[in-house]
Amino acid sequence: MQTIITAIGTVLGAIMRVCYQVVNNYGLAIVLFTLVSKVILLPVSVWVHKNGLKVVRMQPEINRLNIKHFGDKDAIAEGQAALYKREKYNPLASLVPLAIQIVILMGVIEVIYHPLNYLLRMDAECIGAWLAAGQKLGGIDPAASQAQLKLLNLVHSGQGAALAGQVPQAWQSAQSALEGFGTRFLGIDLTWIASEKGAAFLLIPIVTGLSALLLSLVQNKLNPLQHEQNAGMQWGTSLFTVGISLYLGYFVPAGVALYWICSNLFTILQQLLLNRLIDPKKVVDYKALEETRAELDKLKNLGGSGDAKADKQLRRREKADYKRFFSVANKHLVFYSESNGFYKYFGPVLDEIFAR
Incomplete structure (x- = not known):
């Protein structure tokens, strides 16, 4: 990662x-x-x-x-x-x-x-040397995620020259870049x-x-x-x-x-x-x-819209459906589906029953 x-x-x-x-x-x-x-x-x-x-x-x-x-x-x-x-x-x-x-x-x-x-595009060895100096003078943990940020804080607090004195001469020129x-x-x-x-x-x-x-x-x-x-x-x-x-x-x-x-x-x-x-x-x-x-x-909202007029019409329709359902003696069928959309699976059977 x-x-x-x-x-x-x-x-x-x-x-x-x-x-x-x-x-x-x-x-x-x-x-x-x-x-x-x-x-x-x-x-x-x-x-x-x-x-x-x-x-x-x-x-x-x-x-x-x-x-x-x-x-x-x-x-x-x-x-x-x-x-x-x-x-x-x-x-x-x-x-x-x-x-x-x-x-x-x-x-x-x-x-x-x-x-x-x-x-700043500093060399990895240069960064390591300055972080090591920061560890000596400021207690910076070189492995910490904030190590470079804390090093910059230390440099900007006026410790740039002191830190430069702790790094090899080859990397001392980085002081101006860090301070700038x-x-x-x-x-x-x-x-x-x-x-x-x-x-x-x-x-x-x-x-x-x-x-x-x-x-x-x-x-x-x-x-x-x-x-x-x-x-x-x-x-x-x-x-x-x-x-x-x-x-x-x-x-x-x-x-x-x-x-x-x-x-x-x-x-x-x-x-x-x-x-x-x-x-x-x-x-x-x-x-x-x-x-x-x-x-x-x-x-x-048809099941209970809060509209008294609409609900009254639904109750009237429900009553008429019940009356029509029980109007034929000894011929009452109820088909139950566990979920929506299953009609297409047993539709032909129902159509045949309704046709007889």
């Missing part, structure tokens, strides 16, 4: 290094990297957006299938599969952005925990981890969580597919997203939190752009969608 993460980190680290060389600021490099990654992945986002619009456009037909074959799950599933095939809709496409985000996040975490490898690699952005050291710094740094996870909440609210409103989900699914997704964001803001370096905040904000801008490029209102017949949804809801 670590080999895969290292490979991802190598690719993303190369991109972030270019960003760092352009802006010469660690925080701005993370912001620029996030923007560049969104631009690179824009074709994928357009494809996912179109795929989501397909299922929303098909929803009136799906609703009509549910109305026509109400209670027959097999027939509904068959009809829905045929629709998906006709429209070339891929239900798994909606998972692509999440999968990509996870891969990028893994790479970003790898890069931010190892800036000496990916951004600023990790502060908007007054916050991007190597800090909120959980280790106490209550004063809770602003980091709070802002991270708020950015995720804002993204969820905007997506529920503007994303065509998410807009059609029920409130339970929308809020479930929102809580999951906010929870992940709070975790990232609290337990990982602030640099990762900065990436996540920027990613959330850029995703909002991206959704606005996608809706402008491909307007859902020009693709989806929302009038038909609402009409079929209302008809399907009415059918689902």
Whole structure:
């Protein structure tokens, strides 16, 4: 697994290094990297957006299938599969952005925990020598995930010369690169981890969580597919997203939190752009969608809709059915099915009985 993460980190680290060389600021490099990654992945986002619009456009037909074959799950599933095939809709496409985000996040975490490898491109032996010096002077554990971050903190605290004196002469020239690699952005050291710094740094996870909440609210409103989900699914997704964001803001370096905040904000801008490029209102017949949804809801509520007039009609119909059923003496048959959709298996037998 670590080999895969290292490979991802190598690719993303190369991109972030270019960003760092352009802006010469660690925080701005993370912001620029996030923007560049969104631009690179824009074709994928357009494809996912179109795929989501397909299922929303098909929803009136799906609703009509549910109305026509109400209670027959097999027939509904068959009809829905045929629709998906006709429209070339891929239900798994909606998972692509999440999968990509996870891969990028893994790479970003790898890069931010190892800036000496990916951004400063220091030799492995050089890094090892400086970490050994940090172990002597600052008690840094070279094997710890935060070792390079703590080394940078030690250098920036004025211990650069003392550390350089503990490394072989061949690696002492790295002192200027380490001292010149600023990790502060908007007054916050991007190597800090909120959980280790106490209550004063809770602003980091709070802002991270708020950015995720804002993204969820905007997506529920503007994303065509998410807009059609029920409130339970929308809020479930929102809580999951906010929870992940709070975790990232609290337990990982602030640099990762900065990436996540920027990613959330850029995703909002991206959704606005996608809706402008491909307007859902020009693709989806929302009038038909609402009409079929209302008809399907009415059918689902027939058992007890809360409408006194409708319930009275159902009771009258039930009474008439009972009367008709028992009107023929000594000829009362009841066929029971354990599940919906089984009629097609014994339909010919029933037809023969009814014909006699």
